[in-house]
Amino acid sequence: MSTVAIIGLGIMGLPMAVNLVKAGHDVIGYNRSQDKTDQLVEAGGRGASSVADAVRNAEFIITMVPDSPDVEAVLTGEDGVLAHAQQGAYWIDASTIRPDVSTRLAAAAEESGLKALDAPVSGGEQGAIEATLSIMVGGAEGDFAAALPILEAVGKTIVHVGPAGSGQTVKAANQLIVAGTIQLVAEALVFLEAHRVDTAAAVKVLAGGLAGNRILDRKAEGMLARTFEPGFRVDLHHKDLGIVVAAAREAGVAIPLGAHTAQLMGSLRAQGHGSLDHSALLLLVEQLSGIAPTDPSSR
The missing domain is CATH 1.10.1040.10 (N-(1-d-carboxylethyl)-l-norvaline Dehydrogenase; domain 2)
Incomplete structure (x- = not known):
């Protein structure tokens, strides 16, 4: 099983994190409001005090935040993923953002030694709870194959749709x-x-x-x-x-x-x-x- 960091434990992120715990993964969550992190801990996950703390030892990093500026801040900020993730980690952005921003951030991640996939999801809160999400994934085929076991813990229909930005x-x-x-x-x-x-x-x-x-x-x-x-x-x-x-x-x-x-x-x-x-x-x-x-x- 893998160590998975999840940044953003909202309506979609929290049930996704819980399903990863149920699948046997070591899940570390970070959210701006502590109550969501507490709910993950109650479900068997671990809580982090910052993005840096969450991603430092993670093999897979999932971001699930509201908009393009939020993803960029989490990725490139002083406390962010690029500054603190280990080389070779997989960054999976499950947020829904602009395709051009997704492509640009994927290139920045690759330059920093990370493997990037854009993997937005569809199915709503119920789909997240039931682990039946539809996931459309952009990025390299080899990276998709490596991340598939993680995605299978939260989704049902998971399809590689092309290079970076295609998922968005x-x-x-x-x-x-x-x-x-x-x-x-x-x-x-x-x-x-x-x-x-x-x-x-x-x-x-x-x-x-x-x-x-x-x-x-x-x-x-x-x-x-x-x-x-x-x-x-x-x-x-x-x-x-x-x-x-x-x-x-x-x-x-x-x-x-x-x-x-x-x-x-x-x-x-x-x-x-x-x-x-x-x-x-x-x-x-x-x-x-x-x-x-x-x-x-x-x-």
Whole structure:
């Protein structure tokens, strides 16, 4: 078994760390808030007081932090990975960041004697808890093969998609599809409710046909109940759609529906809903339809 450092023990990082412990690895976690580190220790892992302390003796280093500047700070800061990791260690960035930043940081890591993989994940909090994440991995094929046992402890569908930065590009496409699907599911549910259809029955039959998708499976129940406990926050999906729009512009690719969905996500966030689950796009559909939010039990 390997010594694995995890930097960032949030909604996704903590359950990933716990699953690595369950797989028998020696897991050292660092998080800015101590309570998350304490939860890892309770699960059998070890806590670190700093990034440097976490990575010093690690064979594999996983970063799971919110955005491109956060990854860069963790990697290149005075207390960071490049300054304190041992030569030959594998750095696996599971964050979702800009592909160009990912490529640049991978080159910096390689120059410092580390082996870099960008390995963003999809599946939300539940996927992280169940170790069923989909992981899209960019980097050298040999490094991917070496890191595969670590990734298999946290994910189910794990695919090498190309050189450095490719994982982030595929994740951007993933976030484009997910946001668009959530928006369409939200519109469908509001449409069904307006016609006073038995929405639970409607979701069941829709999920069994060509309209079936993971959003219906995992999110529709909470959307109908108007419970938006964050499995993936609006704030983060807003950030990810910014990555998508910028990358599409750079490539000269038109994404009209994606760009419109990005605006809707941004509007939802601007109205103060950034901490809700991204399925809260339903609230915006109601607002645009002139429907006042009501207790779903009254429908």
